[in-house]
Amino acid sequence: MNEPRITIRLRYEPTGNRYQVVRDGSIASDHPTKEAAAIAIREMGSRVAAEWERTDFGRGPVPADFCATLLGEGIGRIMKVQHGPRENEWTWAMNAHRNVNAFKTATHGHADSKEEAARMVEWVYTQCVEDR
Structure with a gap:
């Protein structure tokens, strides 16, 4: 799994903020909520x-x-296991709570590297988010 990372940025407008999906430096789409983006x-x-x-x-x-x-919303955490049978593995947890359906997939686990643990937090958040 090596899906690309895509940025969401906030565009402030007097009539209401918009959320832009930015891919390779260009605006790919524009949405009324962060969740929709x-x-x-x-x-x-x-x-x-x-x-x-x-x-x-x-x-x-x-x-x-x-x-x-x-x-600005906390969505997850990763940390290296320092002791025990999983020493040197990385734990990860997606802990977003707003507009996220945590039952679609596991929301925590272990990974062999920091990069893989970070990828899992981002991937799980993206899979679980809902626009309510």
Whole structure:
């Protein structure tokens, strides 16, 4: 599974914000909600491009621990297992709660690499999002 990552960006308008799907630097489509834009990305056979940053609980970044956001909404987290039988594997969890049907697929798991764990968070979010 190596589907492309596609960006959603917010376009502010006086009459109401719009969400643009941007592929290879060009606007592919325009939608009234973030969820509708994510559904369009799913229909393209792709996944949303989340923004990733180090997890920080107020005492500085946590080693090998990253959080994903999509336009300011937390959608997932990945972290490297430090001990035990799964040591050096990466755990992932898609934890978005707004307009997401968590029953379509597993929302957490393990991966062999940081990149695969991040891909799973983005892919699962894209598969589960609904426009309500």
